[in-house]
Amino acid sequence: MPSRDFESIYADYSRMVYWAAYGVLKNESDAMDASQNVFLRVIKHQKKLETMEDAQLKSWLYRVTVNLCLDGKRKLKREVLADELPEMPVSDVSVLPEAAALDAETREALHRALQELPEIYRETVMLHFFSELRYDEIAKLTGVSEGTVKSRMSRAKERLLALLKGGAQHG
Amino acid sequence: MADAFDALMKSIADEADAKVDYAAMHAAVLQKAAAMRRRRAQFVRYGAMAATLVVLAGVGTLFLRARGDAARSGENAAPQTVEFSMGDQAVDMAPEGAPEEPAPGCVPESVCPTEKTGDAGVASGAGASNAARNEAGTPGAGISGHAAQEPLIAMSADELVSLCLAARTADDSAESALASFEWLYEPVSAGKGYRLLEIAADASGITYTYNRAAAETWNDEYAIFIPGESLSGTRAETDAAGVFAPAETDVTAGAAGALIWALGGGEAVLTPGAGCTLKEAELREFCALRLVEIK
Known part of the structure; x- marks a missing residue:
């Protein structure tokens, strides 16, 4: 015990x-x-x-x-206006070399894309990367199978990448 | 690609996490906990004083009432006699050949209840309150298999805790099951809480559907889902979330959403009754369940 x-x-x-x-x-x-x-x-x-x-x-x-x-x-019963993750430090970007600056842009775009994910995928991503839970733990906590968690994560990544590409095209 | 993506996500998460002030959160938690302890200590101190005053007032009232009744009965017997005494009255009033008079210490009949048992009219104090509770909470608001027992209904958070703890420590006794279910209900006369609409169970778990009394309207509908896995065997018994949950195989769903639980002492049926409410705040506190809002 x-x-x-x-x-x-x-x-x-x-x-x-x-x-x-x-x-x-x-x-x-x-x-x-x-x-x-x-x-x-x-x-x-x-x-x-x-x-x-x-x-x-x-x-x-x-x-x-x-x-x-x-x-x-x-x-x-209030509207959540600030529906986004904490802002990334801007100062870091300004001093980064070009390659790193590109990376910073990607990170920021990824940040925004994360907000646009459907709740079900967002929850999985948040629990895995931010709360640092393993797939089996997420499965137990959310009451679904580990396979479902994996497939949600996979779809979340696909959507994030798609959103990133879309953002890049628009940008 | 996937590894690179994972690494990128991880670094974003770590970076965001580095900005969270966990030390400040820790300090705030300890500060709030200390404040809660102080409030509790004050509540105990002043609560004890208030309880003492109430008891003294009660004793005083009873004493005065008993004296008043004694005096009144004396007046009825001998209104014109100023120096009246019990002994004199007995001698003066007793007809010849009458049976022996009662002992001087006897309380007048007007104070004594005529029947000590089986008379609901003489219920007083906590008894009356219990009777009121039970009347409001039944019929159909508890476990029908235990109608003869006095329902245990939690009316405060502390009561609820003790009932839940009792239910969790008293193993298979029917009483413990009764305690664990009754707290889901509160007489609607309390005018607050949540009205239980339906209980349904299937292989995946049990869903309690209810709505809440917001500004005297019942327009929001919610459901609490207890996953089937948390109902099973030893895990449920060691679950600190506060739910008394027998083995999954012991639970079956009956007609009209009623749940049938096989208990150590027999079978009990939990039937949601009209006019009963579910106290959600307490439920949340002591039984960490998943809340699903029905849109």
């Missing part, structure tokens, strides 16, 4: 919780607030959580995060 305290739970899962919240709320400060509330729940239920297996704990955290976010979202 694993035994962990709040600090270790926070260290191991704060990234996952934050980006899971961000995936639902699409807003930095709301995601920050929601993550804080999740960890307040962790403190409240610490005794139960400290002996949980990793997978179980991860599942608990994810579900609490998503539920809190959906709850908060509905309560606030």
